[in-house]
Amino acid sequence: MKPMARRTVHRVFGWGVLAAGAAAAAHLGLLSGESWGRSWANGADFIGRMFPPDPSSLGTLVGSLFQTIEIAFAGTLIGFVVSVPLGCLADRSLFGPAVAVPARVLIGAVRSVPSIIYGLIAVVVVGLGAKAGVIAVAAYTVGYLAKFYYETFEAADPEVVEALRGVGAGRLQVFWHGVLPETANQVLSQLIFMFEYNVRASTIMGFVGAGGIGYYMMGYAQMLQYRSLMTALLLTFAVVVVVDAVSFRVRKSFSYAVGRKS
Amino acid sequence: MTRRPASTPAEIAAEQVSFAYPGCPRVLDGAALSAVSGSVTMIVGRSGSGKTTLLKLLQGLLKPSGGSVRRSAATVTSYIPQGLGLVRNHTALQNVLAGSLARVGALRSVLGAFPAPVMCEARALLDRVGLAHKEHEVAGNLSGGERQRVAIARCLLRRPDFVLADEFVSQLDAVTSLEMLELVRQTAASGIGWIITTHDLDVAAGSADRVVALKNGRVVFDHARPVRVGELLEKIQ
Numbered sequence: 001m002k003p004m005a006r007r008t009v010h011r012v013f014g015w016g017v018l019a020a021g022a023a024a025a026a027h028l029g030l031l032s033g034e035s036w037g038r039s040w041a042n043g044a045d046f047i048g049r050m051f052p053p054d055p056s057s058l059g060t061l062v063g064s065l066f067q068t069i070e071i072a073f074a075g076t077l078i079g080f081v082v083s084v085p086l087g088c089l090a091d092r093s094l095f096g097p098a099v100a101v102p103a104r105v106l107i108g109a110v111r112s113v114p115s116i117i118y119g120l121i122a123v124v125v126v127g128l129g130a131k132a133g134v135i136a137v138a139a140y141t142v143g144y145l146a147k148f149y150y151e152t153f154e155a156a157d158p159e160v161v162e163a164l165r166g167v168g169a170g171r172l173q174v175f176w177h178g179v180l181p182e183t184a185n186q187v188l189s190q191l192i193f194m195f196e197y198n199v200r201a202s203t204i205m206g207f208v209g210a211g212g213i214g215y216y217m218m219g220y221a222q223m224l225q226y227r228s229l230m231t232a233l234l235l236t237f238a239v240v241v242v243v244d245a246v247s248f249r250v251r252k253s254f255s256y257a258v259g260r261k262s
Numbered sequence: 263m264t265r266r267p268a269s270t271p272a273e274i275a276a277e278q279v280s281f282a283y284p285g286c287p288r289v290l291d292g293a294a295l296s297a298v299s300g301s302v303t304m305i306v307g308r309s310g311s312g313k314t315t316l317l318k319l320l321q322g323l324l325k326p327s328g329g330s331v332r333r334s335a336a337t338v339t340s341y342i343p344q345g346l347g348l349v350r351n352h353t354a355l356q357n358v359l360a361g362s363l364a365r366v367g368a369l370r371s372v373l374g375a376f377p378a379p380v381m382c383e384a385r386a387l388l389d390r391v392g393l394a395h396k397e398h399e400v401a402g403n404l405s406g407g408e409r410q411r412v413a414i415a416r417c418l419l420r421r422p423d424f425v426l427a428d429e430f431v432s433q434l435d436a437v438t439s440l441e442m443l444e445l446v447r448q449t450a451a452s453g454i455g456w457i458i459t460t461h462d463l464d465v466a467a468g469s470a471d472r473v474v475a476l477k478n479g480r481v482v483f484d485h486a487r488p489v490r491v492g493e494l495l496e497k498i499q
Binding site for chain 2: 157159160161162163164165166167168169170172173176177178181182184185
């Protein structure tokens with residue numbers, strides 16, 4: 001296609017996407033000025049009722065927030081223990097398509113379910129409480145971490161794999177003595193990132209009764225105790241900021257741990 | 263496995279091997295090469311002539327699409343890739359111990375429970391290549407020559423009949439290169455066969471017992487020493 005014709009196609013495509021977006025917005029009522037006016041008024045009223053935050057609920061919330069972190073930690077750890085071997089099996093360069101493809105389909109299937117649905121299922125299976133939250137977070141972690149891991153393992157230096165195969169190592173040995181240590185920094189970095197993500201994801205587990213601070217958030221919202229809800233949100237925000245900062249520093253230290261001198 | 267008498271040298275041969283990577287023209291087209299343990303064979307040729315592929319076929323990392331690779335009974339080979347394939351954040355000793363993985367069981371090696379004799383042998387090999395003092399240094403912090411020595415020790419721990427080394431001395435400075443070649447000669451004298459690919463015609467002509475030249479996937483020169491550099495250059499151009 002000539003450059004001129006290609007530019008015209010791109011332009012038509014761009015305008016088409018914009019028009020489709022505008023049509024969707026109109027269909028969903030997003031272009032109604034009256035509707036937006038009401039929403040702004042409701043929003044302002046809602047935010048007004050959230051202040052000042054209620055410090056009397058702090059005692060309850062700190063305990064439940066600690067439980068949220070515990071759920072994230074335990075769920076991430078269990079997910080990690082499952083993800084490493086599953087990611088290894090899904091590595092095509094180690095196990096070939098006969099094993100890797102079914103492993104990838106399984107990982108994809110696990111990943112396709114949102115964490116909140118895992119929470120609902122776990123509550124039905126093991127009952128209300130933190131145990132359900134841990135199971136849900138672990139399942140959700142496997143879906144993502146195993147995918148991160150097989151992509152990381154496949155990107156490992158192929159010469160390390162060749163060198164170990166070249167001294168007669170079996171597949172498991174190649175993985176354990178070559179691929180895993182070679183990618184250890186990324187593996188740990190992704191694990192910490194997943195924990196950071198799961199701290200946020202665990203908050204919502206309480207909405208379906210799977211333990212943690214989310215349970216109280218839901219309760220405060222339903223009972224119109226917006227000032228206590230604000231306290232819970234601020235507390236969660238503070239913890240997420242701290243976990244993000246610590247996680248960033250730890251991941252950075254892993255990224256530069258090896259290979260300073262070559 | 264059939265045992266080969268200790269006094270009989272091991273043999274390895276590529277017999278009219280052909281190979282093409284998927285969707286690419288043939289890299290090797292009926293190449294033939296044979297070597298016996300205790301000798302140093304060097305394969306020379308321009309980039310893309312098929313040297314690395316021939317080495318990988320001999321090692322069994324690739325399967326030939328035509329021809330075959332023949333080995334005498336119970337012949338053991340070790341392979342050193344061009345970039346050496348060391349695990350950067352493992353220590354020199356850990357990298358050397360990888361050479362024992364074929365004889366240490368999978369479970370035992372995963373648990374890190376290497377038998378004491380294997381540990382002793384690995385340390386002795388590090389000592390032999392002059393790196394006993396760097397046992398606990400991570401490979402990522404070693405110099406190019408030191409990494410090369412670790413790769414040799416890893417290969418030797420497998421107790422191979424042949425070491426197949428890709429572009430073994432091409433990236434080293436002149437002094438380190440000479441040290442490596444001296445190590446090759448010492449181990450060859452103890453019965454290990456070396457098959458080394460190199461771009462350096464002077465090294466091949468000066469250090470190999472036999473030189474094989476590849477051009478467009480075919481062997482165009484196969485001669486025992488003495489070999490003239492001019493003749494090699496003429497063949498591969």
